[in-house]
Amino acid sequence: MKVALVHDYLNQYGGAERVLECFLDIFPDADVYTLLYDRSKLSDKLKEIKPVISFLQKLPFSKKLYERYLPFYPLAIEGFNLLDYDIVLSDSSAWTKGVFTHESTLHICYCHNPMRFAYENFHDFTVGESRNKLEKGILRLLINYFRMWDYSAAQRVDYFIAISQHIRRRIKKYYGRDSVVIYPPVDTDFFYPSERKKEDYFLVVGRFKEYKRFDIAIEAFNRLGIPLIVIGEGPLKGKFMRMAGKNIHFTERVDDVTLRAYYQNAQALIFTPLEDFGIVPLEAQACGTPVIAYNKGGARETVIEGKTGLFFEEQTPESLIDAVKRFRGMRFNKMNMVLNARRFNRERFKKEIKEFVIEKYREFKNA
Known part of the structure; x- marks a missing residue:
């Protein structure tokens, strides 16, 4: 099977990037696609990959001002050529579910959240705390477009996996799509208690x-x-x-x-x-x-x-x-x-993801 992993942006390191690391453990030969890439912000494991990066990377000051280019994100994600893959596994908090795939390609989206700034956080935060009033005004006008694009993008996915019951309900509410819950991984081998007495902070x-x-x-x-x-x-x-x-x-x-x-x-x-x-x-x-x-x-x-x-x-x-x-x-x-x-350990996560992907790929091919 030829597999592509699509990640929103690799310019920070957090829970979503730990998920991608597990995907790479499951599919070590997969190609990785991302909108933006900053090697200096990543773990040693993610520094080793050579992702396909969108045109956003070449725009002026994209490392620091990447949020200013939000209107171009749909165009960038749709610009990836994924037509030759058997499976596309995207992990998305906003954009990657919008990739175009061939009708013979299975697209599974591991959804961290529907586009947060377009829905529940819209009135409070618009699209960014560091934006000036002019930028927020312009982007308020664009939010309706983002919502329409986001809903359309969600219909391109064959199967959704939600990171929690909370997100499963959001996926149903905003996209009208069913999903299964597979909780994200926690590295319980690395994170363990100390015998020292607790400090006062x-x-x-x-x-x-x-x-x-x-x-x-x-x-x-x-x-x-x-x-x-x-x-x-x-x-x-x-x-x-x-x-x-x-x-x-x-x-x-x-x-x-x-x-x-x-x-x-x-x-x-x-x-x-x-x-x-x-x-x-x-x-x-x-x-x-x-x-x-x-x-x-x-x-x-x-x-x-x-x-x-x-x-x-x-x-x-x-x-x-x-x-x-x-x-x-x-x-x-x-x-x-x-x-x-x-209960949320990494091996459990990798086992559940692999079993789900293989099962759905068999169903998809036999349909």
Whole structure:
């Protein structure tokens, strides 16, 4: 079988890129296609690949200003020639489901989320926190086009896989398509607990995006005066640093060994977004660290109330403060968190994906 893997953009390293790494383990001879590529931002494994990259890569300042080229993304993704492949496996948070394939090609989309900025986040964030008013005004006019393109693109997919029940419902709502759920992978061999005593800090990890709502954590810990470490990078870093008191420390994206140590030694992970799934809470649990999470979205599928963490009900500093105060009076069994995380391990993910792809390919060829 000739297989193509299509990924939105390889200019950052997070949960979606860990999924791609597993796809490459399953299909080591597959060709990789992506809209943008920045080798310096990737893991050692992804630095080894030689992807086919869209014309967006050649546009001026595309590494830093890639979001400014959003109107060209549909054209770029449709420009990939995938007509000679038996299977196309796309993993998409916005664009890759829109590739054109031959009628004899099976296209399976592993969907991280329907196009977030075009639907539920449209009114709050439009398409980017760092945009000026003119850009946001223009892009508001384009959003309707993006929605129409996105719906049309979703109909090109033969089968959808959702990363969570939360996303399965979104796929049905916005695309009218059924999907199966295969949870993303967590590297529970790499992320494991330490025997050291916990240190006196709480932890936030992620990209500095508006929807992540790190401002809630910063404001809450400003009031609590408890040490908070914030790990990440993104356009809102300056804003968050200006908000923070002396008890809050920022560090840029760290290597996985350092990240593991931060997870292992933290009192708890603070998880404020309404997230599609959320690998970070499971990495923390794999390290024996409980999670204080917003009680909506994918966190409800990964955090067990009172056993591996607890929830706060509203995305407000006050609700989070109340949860932190409740947490400090509770005790958690480290092994409960480790065992919960192991349910989402990498080998389980690769097995489920491979079995699904092979089964659907046989059905597709016999239809």
